[in-house]
Amino acid sequence: MHIPDGFLDVKTAVATGVLGAAGVGVALRQARQHLPPQRVPLLGLAAAFVFAAQMINFPVAGGTSGHLVGGVLVAALLGPSVSVIVIASVLIVQCLMFADGGLTALGANIFNMGIVGGVGGWAIFRLVSRAVGGMFGRVLAAAFAGWCSTVLASVACAGQLAVSRTVGWSVALPAMAGVHMLIGVGEGLITALVLVAVGRARPELVSPRAVTETSFRPLVVYGGLIALGIALFASPFASQWPDGLDRTAEALGFAEKARAPVVPAPVPDYAMPGIHGSALATAMAGAAGTVVVFGLAWVLARVLVPRRKPQ
């Protein structure tokens, strides 16, 4: 879901640029303070690994293929801040070397895939693997979190496209979320399979102690950034443009948009007018999908990590 240039307007590009830079800044600070020096080269190597991993195609039915994004995998193996730095590096190289993903959309892509997808996915991974212990729990958590990270990132992406008035919210959200609910299945599956493969060869790399990052504060900051992003990209639609289809009025045009504040303040007392029929249906579909995927992840983890008699 690399957003190319030209789909985000200037105010969205600037806002996401600030959010992305802030997230990477927090991650770098965290790494400088807590990462032991012998693991610094690992940042670069992990980024090179993700780049190479994204080149390996997994066959999907009908001649198409998918690949790993890797945010949750790296976060599960090396911690959330490392994951933010790694995904940001991959996106920067893809943008500057291969024109894959836009330069003005770099902040948005880092925010979506690194912070919302990576850190958000990691939070889900952590919650589930704490609740269900052992290797089984970690594989289940990786599969489920891989799916969630893809869907969450696509929702953030839809919000940015809508706030740029490129595509209406009512089109962008179901289209992006719907497609990525399918793509996410692949991401969850690959994440779990790779985690199992790593665990089989080097069990210490996937033990909960492998991730040294324990500090709570950066997570609060990441959470704050994500919340700010939601406020910027989602809430205006609940208040101003519930439909998003009036956008084609050329008369409004760019002149008026340019004068609009860079950061549209969410209307303080909006009463959830966004929740009408279709929004409710989308939410219900999303909830049902999440439950189904959790069940599938459970089955997958059972297959990959067979139940053993307690020793």
Added chain:
Amino acid sequence: MEHDFLDRYSRMSSPVHRLPASAKLVAALAIVVFLTWVPRGEWVWLQGAAVLLLAVTGLAGLPWGFVIRRLLFAELFVVGVAVMALLQPDGLRLFLFLVAKSTLCLLTMVLLANTTPFAELLRVLKAARVPALLVTTLSLMYRYMFVLLDESQRMRRARLSRTFTGRQARSWRARASVLGQLFIRSSERAERIYGAMCARGWR
């Protein structure tokens, strides 16, 4: 090194290649921001930018076939996003405009990427006070991504020469174990690199 084709043209010699990397990066950013700013339906600005960019492509001496292939490759993503615009009233005009705008931005970035060696862009980032840790990570990534790509291809070839192509589910597990191995090798390599860096006086 099998993957050099990814980065083959950035070290050619032409008037555009010889420009300082910082100037090219700033110019590319300016063009992309300008194109992003162009209001919907203002085709004349896009035409102007297209003429300029095509002239630069000619001046840089990049093979047209290569540029077109790179554009078409990235175009998949552009059309994938833009196609959503078709689902709205007056979608076709918007769709065409978005695709044109995005393609010009893409051409700008393709030109930047293929007239400037990545190492020079890294030097610009360093001079622009991008945090050192990020620049180190980017340079290590650039140094080793081709190595790891080669390594993953070697593992794939080794597997193909020893096994028959199995069922779909098998092949997913096989690919995943290649990725798992690749991760393990990367982390072991990182340890060796740390030793080598220390031996050469890093920090």
